[in-house]
Amino acid sequence: MERKLLTKDSYKLLISKIISGKYQLVAPVKVDALVDFRRIKSADEITEDYIVTVSSAKSVAFPRNEKLFGFEKNNKKLEQTDFDFDSIPHTVLLGVRPCDAMGFASLTSIFCWDSVDKIYTTRLERTIIIGMSCAKADASCFCTSVKGNPGNTAGNDLLLTKTPDGDYITEIVTEKGAKLVAEFYELFREDKGAEKEPLLANVPEVFELDGILAKINSKFDDEVFWSEQAMRCLGCGACAYVCPTCACFDIQDESHGKTGQRVRCWDSCGLSLFTLHTSGHNPRQNQGQRWRQRLMHKFSYMPDRLNTVGCVGCGRCSRACPVDMNIAEHLKSIIDN
Amino acid sequence: METNNNNSFEPKVVAFVCNWCTYAGADLTGTSRIKYAPNVKIIRFPCTGRIDYMLLMKAFANGADGIIVSGCHPNDCHYTSGNFHARRRWMIFRNLCDFIGMDMNRVVFSWVSAAEGAKWAEIVNTTVDTIRQLGPATSFQKLIKNSVFEEVGNE
């Protein structure tokens, strides 16, 4: 893989040039006590002090509310405004962790599994992902257990790894990344061949993925197992909404006065309403069944049907969970039981 | 927000009133031939106890500039205690709305009995005057406008 070097000064310059150019720049920003992705106007807003951002990067391609089309009633006539593809901005997404970048492959497999979701794909096509390797990890991280690693290039267009001098080793992963480097070629220097591995965080493997994939289906009917796992689960949607691969959505029509819009918004299989039928029957009646769905979807249905694991080991769900439903720990117990 | 021919601001006021006192009172205003501002749209409820605070939120979201909530005087409720319950609810709700920065000058609460036709006219007129001075209510409308497009991926 081709490598370049981006000095700390040219890194700042690159950011300013991106912002003043045709792109919008989305990067990790300190939002009060948290770090989350925001559209930024200056390089000073960016922070590097985070393990992962609170929310995943998925909202760049799959926003939490997406207006699909608008409608307006005028003198009994209904007029519809279609989705405006020109309104989708060209975005540079900076500071994405390798786990997050890997998540886009899972999302794409869902949004394109039979018909292609044009809004999602266009958003993703217009996004250049500049990843940032992890120098730090915490107790919730488990990317190495799902075939990722803190310096994984998959899913990124460029991957930066910060050296002790404050410069960035730049790995050019895709054509798109190469084009961006070409656009700002004067900022990149020849790579000095510094080793990347020692700069990465150490993320121990928590479980053996193949073992889970082989065993999870046989656990399906074990109601006691799932209800014990989900005993403390409160049934909120926090895990799904911060997850880089959760793709479930709801479609809602909203109107105020004479105008309105059809909106696609996030939904979660952890919420009891998710599967509730009009008749009042709910095929997933308890939290155990809903929790089972979450794990089965990621570690059985997606590998079986879409050839991808629906988990990237970012650990966001565990961090966001009010009752610490640590997914890695629960997965491990599938093998142990 | 509506504008008249002179292009000046005409307040839109929604009145949530109870069937037994204020609605009858407003009827009396009419039969007594008392003139009052035409800016008010009256919505009749069985009782002030039925007037959910969410209706007030929805009124603002749907373009109201001001709101009147009115019913029977204490001890006069057709259902004995609906207005007492409503009063407690408004005491809490009003402070909560103020706490989140809603303009509570735009919401007028009153007791208007079936015999108080003149009081109803006065309540409507003063409310419309107040709203006229405050101008159009824009805070909710701005939220709607910005609402769906605040995401990082949306421009």
Place this chain on the structure above:
Amino acid sequence: MNNIQQKTKELLESGACTLIIGYEKGTGGKARPVFVRKAEHAAKLIFDESCDQNIAGYLYRQEIKNESKKAIVANNHTLKSIVELASENQIHEGDFMVLAFTAEGEIIELKSFEEIEKHVATLYHGLNDEDKATMQKIEAMTMEERWGFWENEFSKCIKCYACRASCPMCYCPTCTVEINQPQWIPVPSHTLGNLEWHVMRAMHLAGRCITCGQCAKSCPLDLPIHLLTYKVALDSEQYFDSVAGTSVCANNVLATFKTEDHENFIR
């Protein structure tokens, strides 16, 4: 072995209890709820300052209601919630054992709602200094500043409903947000819908919020939404002399009234 582990081990061994709801050490050392059924697992249980989560909500969960002999390790928030839930007839005396702690850290068994009430009466009920300061800061703002403050906060809400799920007082089998005819609360997490949701949540907790702040602690985006329910709690106390979680026979603030309730804004 500390006294919580000893005590629960005895309860499980003797058969006095078949399930203990308590706390254990979770990811990165933070405390989380745990359900212990076997005496040999009692060693998992902990109780220290990190155990500040309100876990009273588990008492009325269907899976747990069915367990006949259960005990809950209750911190002060949980105790207050038990009192409030009892006043709303959601949980019943004798259905569970309560293990609480004295100020000195000694474990005590509270055998009746009356005993819990008495214990709760010895606890502090106000807000902590940090929350008091934030409340004052917000109240000192101009109306426009307050609106701006909350607009910014509500714009971050992703509507995961962790606040609702973690609040022991949010026990309705069908929540208003799940009503769609009419759709009171918009499903998408836009700022207007989020504002409507949080106002509604606070109103439904008027006189019922025991000010544990679990909603804000659970929020993945760290929204200070506990201040909204604190506001209604403080007003309920000021106007109606009602402090939630102090009396098993208390009447709900918004379900009752006094003819002499005093306000100064109704014309």
